[in-house]
Amino acid sequence: MAQKRKADHTKRTGKAGGKTTGATLAKAAALLKKIEEQTARDVKRRLGDNWRDNLFEIMMTRIDLAAPHKKTFAALPKEFRHDPKAIPEFARLFWRTMSRLLKLAKAPAHPQHVAAFGVLYATIVDTFLKDTTRDHAKTMAALDKRLGLFEQFVDFASCKR
Numbered sequence: 001m002a003q004k005r006k007a008d009h010t011k012r013t014g015k016a017g018g019k020t021t022g023a024t025l026a027k028a029a030a031l032l033k034k035i036e037e038q039t040a041r042d043v044k045r046r047l048g049d050n051w052r053d054n055l056f057e058i059m060m061t062r063i064d065l066a067a068p069h070k071k072t073f074a075a076l077p078k079e080f081r082h083d084p085k086a087i088p089e090f091a092r093l094f095w096r097t098m099s100r101l102l103k104l105a106k107a108p109a110h111p112q113h114v115a116a117f118g119v120l121y122a123t124i125v126d127t128f129l130k131d132t133t134r135d136h137a138k139t140m141a142a143l144d145k146r147l148g149l150f151e152q153f154v155d156f157a158s159c160k161r
Contacts, residue, residue, distance in 0.1 A: 024079050025086050028072055029093060035065045036097055040104060047105065052147050054105035059121075059143055063128055063136055074129050094118060108154050116153050120146045 039061045047054045066073060080087055098118045102109035107117075127142040 022083065022086075024072070024075060025083065025090070028076055028079075029090070031069055031072060032093070032097070035062055036100065038065055040100075043104070049106070051105045051107035052151055055101070055107055055147055055150075056143060058101055058105055059124065060136070060140065063124075063139055066128070067136070070129060073125070108158070110157075112157055113154060116157075117150060120150050 039058060043054075043058050043061050046057055080090070095114060095118065098121060099109055099114045101121075102113060102117055107113070124139065124143050124146060128136065128139045131138040133139075
């Protein structure tokens with residue numbers, strides 16, 4: 001007869017740099033909110049009529065603001081493994097952020113665009129976390145390429161069949 005696993009009802013602390021998982025995730029969420037607010041303030045006067053150029057400007061501003069906190073963001077996957085129940089809330093935060101970024105850029109922001117841009121954004125974050133160049137050259141190149149793909153998706157998705 002198979003044994004049932006006992007549920008561990010104790011709160012998991014999953015140490016990461018001496019902080020509990022919950023504290024690390026809360027710190028990251030607060031930091032992301034601060035970066036979003038600072039980005040909106042910084043780029044508003046630099047945005048034009050071209051949504052792709054606007055998205056590039058917004059994304060690179062976010063990357064510049066996030067650079068000093070790279071270790072915090074790099075630790076997130078491990079933190080989510082320790083606290084998977086935190087993932088849905090971060091997913092909702094991520095979705096809302098992607099929607100607001102598209103709207104700030106004056107880009108198409110229907111649900112299919114938000115979803116596609118979210119995937120693009122995640123790949124850029126991965127590139128950013130691995131980018132060791134001081135000027136984020138690898139991230140900029142990847143961003144330019146991904147925005148080209150996103151632009152193709154927007155054109156394709158707007159086709160009426």
